[in-house]
Structure formats: C-alpha cells, structure tokens
Amino acid sequence: RLNAFGYWIFLAAGLFMYSSFLVGKAPNNGWFNNAPLANSQFTPGLNIDFYALGLIFLGISTTAGAINFIVTILKMRAPGMSINRMPIFVWGELAFAFSIVFAQPALTAALVMLELDRKFGFAFFDPSKGGDVILWQHLFWIFGHPWVYILILPAFGIVSMIIPTFCGRPIIGYTWVVVAEMATAVIGFGVWVHHMFATGLPQVAMSFISAASFMVTLPSGTQTFAWLATLVAGKIKLKTPMLFSLGFIVLFVVGGLSGVMFASIPFDQQTTDTYFVVAHFHYIIVGGVIFPLFAGLYYWLPKMTGKMLDERWGKTSFWVMFVGFNLVFFPMHITGLLGQPRRTYTYLPGLGWDIWNAIETVGAFMLAFGILLTFVNWFRSARRGEAAPDNPWGGDTLEWATTSPPPHYNFEMVPTVRSLHPVWDQDELSHGRQSPERGGHPLADGHETFASSMLDGRPQAVMEMPHESPWPVLLTLALTVMFYGVLLDAYALAAAGVAASGAAMMGWFWPKGETQET
Numbered sequence: 001r002l003n004a005f006g007y008w009i010f011l012a013a014g015l016f017m018y019s020s021f022l023v024g025k026a027p028n029n030g031w032f033n034n035a036p037l038a039n040s041q042f043t044p045g046l047n048i049d050f051y052a053l054g055l056i057f058l059g060i061s062t063t064a065g066a067i068n069f070i071v072t073i074l075k076m077r078a079p080g081m082s083i084n085r086m087p088i089f090v091w092g093e094l095a096f097a098f099s100i101v102f103a104q105p106a107l108t109a110a111l112v113m114l115e116l117d118r119k120f121g122f123a124f125f126d127p128s129k130g131g132d133v134i135l136w137q138h139l140f141w142i143f144g145h146p147w148v149y150i151l152i153l154p155a156f157g158i159v160s161m162i163i164p165t166f167c168g169r170p171i172i173g174y175t176w177v178v179v180a181e182m183a184t185a186v187i188g189f190g191v192w193v194h195h196m197f198a199t200g201l202p203q204v205a206m207s208f209i210s211a212a213s214f215m216v217t218l219p220s221g222t223q224t225f226a227w228l229a230t231l232v233a234g235k236i237k238l239k240t241p242m243l244f245s246l247g248f249i250v251l252f253v254v255g256g257l258s259g260v261m262f263a264s265i266p267f268d269q270q271t272t273d274t275y276f277v278v279a280h281f282h283y284i285i286v287g288g289v290i291f292p293l294f295a296g297l298y299y300w301l302p303k304m305t306g307k308m309l310d311e312r313w314g315k316t317s318f319w320v321m322f323v324g325f326n327l328v329f330f331p332m333h334i335t336g337l338l339g340q341p342r343r344t345y346t347y348l349p350g351l352g353w354d355i356w357n358a359i360e361t362v363g364a365f366m367l368a369f370g371i372l373l374t375f376v377n378w379f380r381s382a383r384r385g386e387a388a389p390d391n392p393w394g395g396d397t398l399e400w401a402t403t404s405p406p407p408h409y410n411f412e413m414v415p416t417v418r419s420l421h422p423v424w425d426q427d428e429l430s431h432g433r434q435s436p437e438r439g440g441h442p443l444a445d446g447h448e449t450f451a452s453s454m455l456d457g458r459p460q461a462v463m464e465m466p467h468e469s470p471w472p473v474l475l476t477l478a479l480t481v482m483f484y485g486v487l488l489d490a491y492a493l494a495a496a497g498v499a500a501s502g503a504a505m506m507g508w509f510w511p512k513g514e515t516q517e518t
C-alpha cells in the first residue's frame with residue numbers, strides 16, 4: 001500500500017507540476033532555481049510556486065518509495081539470501097534509497113522556506129531583511145549532489161548485473177564493488193560546495209570540498225576496474241545489453257574525468273557556467289545513466305513481457321546512439337573552453353563556436369533517431385517478438401528461475417538460496433520449481449510471503465499479502481486539494497484538504513482486527 005501511495009502521489013504531483021503549462025505558468029528559473037531570482041520580488045506569478053509546491057508534493061512520493069525499498073530489501077528477502085548474497089543491483093537500490101531519505105529533507109526544507117518567503121513575507125533568502133541568498137544554494141546542493149549519485153547508483157547496479165552474465169563468470173571483487181557503492185553514497189553528502197566554488201566562500205571550506213570531490217573518484221575507480229577485470233577474465237558475448245554496458249563504461253569514464261577536473265577550484269572557476277559543465281553532466285547522466293537504462297531494458301524486458309527484443313535493431317540503435325551522443329556532447333567541451341556560456345542558443349559569429357554547434361545539431365538528430373530505433377524495436381517485439389525462455393541470457397540471479405513473464409507473485413514455490421549465484425550453482429533452480437525437499441516453500445500459491453532476518457535472511461514470519469485498498473488513492477486526492485489550495489492562496493480549500501487527508505489516514509490505519517499491512 002505504501003507502494004501504491006508512492007505511485008499515486010508521483011502521478012498527482014507530476015500532473016500538478018505539468019498543469020502549470022496549461023495556464024502558461026511553467027517554472028522559469030532553471031532547475032536549481034537560485035535565490036534571490038526566485039524571490040517574489042524578482043519572479044512574481046505562480047511559476048515558482050508550481051515548482052516549489054510541486055517538488056514538496058513529489059518529495060512525499062520519493063520518500064515513501066525509498067522507505068519501501070529499504071524495508072523490502074532488509075526484511076523481505078528469500079530464505080537463505082543473506083546480506084552477502086544480495087545481487088549488486090539490490091545493493092545499488094539500497095544505497096540510493098538511503099541517500100534519498102537523507103537528501104530529500106534538505107530540498108523540502110529549502111522549498112518550504114521559499115514558499116514562506118513568497119507567500120507570507122518571511123525573509124530566509126532576502127538580504128535586505130537579514131536573510132541570505134547563499135543559504136538557498138547550500139540547501140539545494142546538499143540535496144543536489146547526493147541526487148546525482150541517486151541517479152547513478154542504480155545504473156552502476158544494472159551494469160554490475162549485466163557484465164558478469166555476458167562474461168559467463170562472477171564479477172571480480174563483489175565485496176569491493178558493494179563497499180564502493182555504499183562509500184559513493186556516503187561521500188556524496190560531503191561535496192555539495194563544488195557547485196558553489198564561484199560564490200566566494202572561505203578558502204578552507206572550499207579546499208575541504210575539493211579534497212572530498214577528488215576522493216569520490218576512488219570508489220568510482222574501484223568499480224570501473226572491477227568491471228574491466230571481469231571483462232578481461234571472462235568470455236565476452238556481445239549482445240545488445242552488453243554493448244550498452246560497454247558504451248556506458250567509456251562514456252562514464254569521460255564524464256568522470258571532466259568531473260575530477262572541476263574538483264580543482266581554479267579550473268572550476270574558469271569553466272563554471274560554460275558548456276564544459278553541460279558536457280560533463282550529459283556524459284555522466286546520459287552516458288552513465290540512460291545507457292545503462294537501455295542496457296537494462298534489453299536485458300530485463302524479455303523477462304517482463306515474455307517477448308525478446310530484436311538483436312539487429314538493438315545493435316543498430318546502440319551504434320547510432322553512441323556516435324550521435326558523442327557528436328552532440330563532445331564538442332561542448334571545446335565550446336565550453338572557448339567560453340560559450342551554458343544556456344545560450346544564439347551568439348555572434350566569429351567566436352569560433354559555429355562549426356562545433358553545427359556538429360552538435362547534426363548529432364542531436366542522430367541521437368534522437370537512435371533512441372527511436374529502440375522504441376520501434378519495443379513495439380515490434382510487443383507485436384511479434386520471439387517468445388522469451390525463462391533464462392535467455394544465462395543469468396545467475398533469481399529472476400531467471402521463474403517464468404517470463406513471472407506470475408504476479410513471482411514464485412509459486414519461494415526458493416531457498418544457498419549461493420551468491422543461485423541459478424548457476426543450484427541446478428534445481430534452472431529446471432522449473434524448487435521442490436520442497438530442496439527447500440522450496442509453497443506459500444498459499446503466492447498470496448503469502450516471508451519476513452526474513454536482516455543479515456542472514458532467515459525466515460521469521462509468514463506475512464499475508466495486502467488486500468486492495470482505496471485509501472492510498474483517497475489520501476492522494478486529499479493532498480492534491482491541499483496543494484492546489486496553497487498554490488491559489490485559497491486557504492479554506494487547503495484546510496479542507498488537510499481535514500480530508502486526516503480522515504483518509506484514519507481510514508487507512510483503522511484497526512480492522514487483522515494483521516495490519518501497509
């Protein structure tokens with residue numbers, strides 16, 4: 001139900017923010033929305049209120065989702081899946097979920113302060129009344145930098161699943177990769193000021209952050225070398241998911257290198273707010289996150305839908321995307337060093353920027369075409385894709401032990417895990433259901449599941465799966481009313497929304513004389 005709640009809030013908050021387009025009031029200060037530009041004095045109108053309230057609203061969903069991931073990962077694993085047998089993808093999810101729980105409050109606090117400033121005459125970010133504009137940047141980036149790792153940690157996880165499968169061997173340095181993921185998440189909280197090197201902060205503070213930013217490269221490097229070592233030691237099968245993963249390694253290394261360059265304060269002060277920054281974050285977000293997402297799509301979609309994707313279309317899509325991507329974003333390093341400010345699309349001739357921008361435009365069309373090829377592939381597969389076997393790639397993790405697509409409850413027999421690579425090491429798992437003699441647990445045809453101990457994955461209790469419930473969606477509707485009420489200064493409406501939310505929560509948690517499932 002928490003999951004359903006997260007889903008509905010995500011939808012409602014998204015619609016809330018996009019409704020700003022319908023009334024021509026879309027947020028208009030860029031994604032970091034710096035004060036004092038965001039103060040009502042300089043940006044009147046509902047635009048920024050849509051941004052701030054919408055993100056507070058969305059934060060509820062993000063937090064609910066993250067808590068749900070943490071609890072599920074720590075408490076509901078299959079019997080025998082001790083914490084050192086968890087797939088690296090799950091570690092990535094755990095790391096990112098913890099980061100969200102700690103990062104989101106900084107953003108929410110900043111947004112609440114901003115709305116108090118804008119609607120009620122507070123002055124958190126107004127220096128003329130004793131406020132501080134830099135405070136916004138601190139709070140935003142205390143959220144913002146961990147957020148970039150929130151994006152990339154699951155992507156690391158995806159790649160760490162795919163590379164071993166297509167190398168036909170376990171990843172080298174499992175423990176090191178796991179430690180690196182967790183360390184990245186932790187260090188990510190100590191580097192936010194590297195987005196503020198040009199704001200005139202004290203030298204000591206900046207030096208500390210600079211050192212911490214250099215330090216982040218240690219866990220990133222550890223993981224990169226673990227992937228490379230696995231590639232060297234394995235027998236590589238070049239299927240589409242693997243191609244996207246290899247492309248990821250190349251692009252992530254390039255983006256990481258420009259990141260390290262920014263960690264040096266004088267270099268950053270020269271290049272901040274130029275296209276060099278745009279090049280950095282696209283290498284690391286498109287190359288480092290979107291490419292792994294495509295890899296994951298090709299890898300897991302057959303499991304989800306039971307239909308294979310076409311390899312020829314997939315490989316073509318990869319190469320067009322890879323070449324197109326580099327054509328768009330590599331020249332941005334050059335225009336950035338030549339001084340072209342970010343967020344400019346028109347400029348005087350003769351600055352030496354023209355040819356590079358022309359190449360970028362061509363590349364952009366190519367990249368879009370490459371992405372389109374994958375979407376076409378997706379539609380083709382849905383209509384007439386080959387049927388997917390249970391384990392099309394020879395993967396080692398539990399999802400490959402059930403049918404493609406799996407039933408709603410995943411396993412009729414909840415399997416017992418005895419290895420880090422259950423499907424490789426427990427031969428009974430590659431032939432249908434695990435029999436009760438080998439440890440399979442028939443649990444009311446999947447309508448029940450185990451609660452297990454955090455470290456050893458020992459089953460502790462049998463839990464009934466939750467029944468359908470109207471409360472998450474009703475609570476979401478009530479909150480939507482409240483947020484629109486605040487947005488429009490209609491405080492009676494907002495109060496009604498609060499009251500309705502309270503009622504919905506009472507309905508949700510009312511004792512029903514059964515085990516309470518949330």
Ligand code: HEM
Binds near residue numbers: 195214217255262272
């Ligand atoms: C090797 C580790 C990394 C380091 C040392 C690093 C460093 C930096 C620095 C110093 C900046 C600020 C540049 C400026 O505005 O002057 C920056 C910008 C940025 N980085 Fe990274 N970065 C790293 C990895 C990442 C990752 C993994 C992501 C995302 C997945 C990322 C996403 C971004 C984004 C989105 C921006 C631009 C923010 C804006 O709009 O101003 N970075 N990075």
Ligand SMILES: [Cu+2]
Binds near residue numbers: 148192194195
């Ligand atoms: Cu950063």
